[in-house]
Every structure is written in structure tokens, then in C-alpha cells.
Amino acid sequence: MSIGNSPEDERPFEDDREEARPSVGRALQQARIAAGLTVDDVSTATRVRIAIVHAIEADDFAPCGGDVYARGHIRTLAKAVHLDPAPLLARYEAEHGGRPAPTPAAPLFEAERIRPERRGPNWTAAMVAAIVAVIGFVGFTLFNGGDEDGAGANVAEGATPATGGSASPTPKSKKPSDPKPEPSDSAIAAAPQDKVTVQVSAADGRSWISAKDHNGRLLFDGLLKQGESKTFQDSSKINLVLGDAGVIDLYVNGKKIEDDFQPGSVERLTYTKGDPQAG
Structure with missing residues (x-):
């Protein structure tokens, strides 16, 4: 008869700390309760529907509508109950096959x-064109009015034109371009x-x-x-x-x-x- 450990005692020790870790939903639920918050409080703060909060805390992510939205909800709920979302997201991805393509x-x-789809008329382009036309008309009117006033001032202040000879043409200033809208x-x-x-x-x-x-x-x-x-x-x-x-x-x-x-x-x-x- 041998004295010592039995074969069962010689098996490698299995670390069950991973088993003891709470699931994603359980971790969120425990953090919410520890923060003194109800499901209604979390739903109001995050705009995530009450039914989805209940489902996530039960580790049912089907109502989220897909992995992208499940990760978004996990991140939002974790912040609301003062948890770091990174470990929860890593655990979720490990349990659900990682990030999808x-x-x-x-x-x-x-x-x-x-x-x-049937689209209506392009009102934006029509209104922009109308604004450009109005600005152009106002600028043209102001410019013509300024030219007439300047010509009258030149005649009043200049010398009397001589008769019998051709008068030299009055130099005109370069016409500015029409203003463009900002x-x-x-x-x-x-x-x-x-x-x-x-x-x-x-x-x-x-x-x-x-x-x-x-x-x-x-x-x-x-x-x-x-x-x-x-x-x-x-x-x-x-x-x-x-x-x-x-x-x-x-x-x-x-x-x-x-x-x-x-x-x-x-x-x-x-x-x-x-x-x-x-x-």
C-alpha cells in the first residue's frame, strides 16, 4: 500500500477564478444596485429603453439588434453606473466571437x-439664385447712381467746354465686379x-x-x-x-x-x- 496523495489529488489545479467572475449583465446589475440606482433611473439617464436594460442585465443581448448596438449599450450603461466599460466589452467580445466584419x-x-424616391423641387438652389439676383440688382443700381453723381460733379467743377472742337472723352473708372454673396x-x-x-x-x-x-x-x-x-x-x-x-x-x-x-x-x-x- 502506498502512502501519499491519491491520483485525484495529483491532478493539476484548475483555476476557477474565470468562472467566479460575474457575467457582463450581472456586473452591470451589481454596479447599478451598488450605486443606488433603479432600472428606471438608468433608462432615463442613458435613453436606453427599460426592456433593453432588463434584457442586458439578464445577459440577453438579442433585443439590442446586433453586436454593434449591444456594445454601444454596454458602454453607455457602464458609464451610467460608474464602471470601466473596457473589461466588459472585452468579455462580451470573447463570449460572442469578437468584433464582426x-x-x-x-x-x-x-x-x-x-x-x-420622389423628390420635390430644389428650393435651396432656387432661393440661393434669387438672393444672388437681388444682390446683383442692388449693386448695379448703386453703381449707376454713383456714376451719375460723379459726372454731375465733374461738369460743375470743371472749365467751360470749348465750342467747335471735339471734346476729349472723360476717363471712366473701372467698373467693379458685382458683389458675390458670402x-x-x-x-x-x-x-x-x-x-x-x-x-x-x-x-x-x-x-x-x-x-x-x-x-x-x-x-x-x-x-x-x-x-x-x-x-x-x-x-x-x-x-x-x-x-x-x-x-x-x-x-x-x-x-x-x-x-x-x-x-x-x-x-x-x-x-x-x-x-x-x-x-
């Missing part, structure tokens, strides 16, 4: 070409007052966006790459969904929206005519 934009735009800060600065015009620009990265008119008709649903922009116009209302609002610049009815959207946050916005009002 970027979605190609070509099929989205091909689908948009297959479903052409370029506006945005192509929609001259947006018509009877419509709502929204311009979405991906300034700091790429983001998925969706836009609908007041009847709920889909105007655009796709990926906006960095540096690209889209302009939407409707008679009364534009509804927007921004997949990553932190990288987006918004111009509504010629005015830049200065909302401090967080990177990775999903925003649902509504804008109407007149002074921009987010719904």
Missing part, C-alpha cells in the same frame, strides 16, 4: 437605387421656412442611421461613412435614429444642434419646422 455599404445604396455655413442655411430640413454628417467616424418622414415612410436606412452626409426634407417632421450619435454633426433648419451625445450612444430624435426642437 464591417457591413459593406454597397448593397445598402443599391437597395436605395432600386427604390427611387458662402453660408451649411448648404441648408437657406432652407425654406415651410419645411423641416435635417442634415446628418458623420464627422468623427461612421454610424448607422435611419430617417423617416411624418407619414412613417423610410427615407434612408444604412451606414454613413466618416466624411459623408445626408440631407432629409419633409413638410412637417423628420424622425431620426442614430446608431452612434457621438460621431454625428446635426444641422436642422440651418442651425447646428449642440447636443452633447456620448460616443456609442443610440439616439432617437424628432425635428419639426422652425427653431430646432428635439422630440
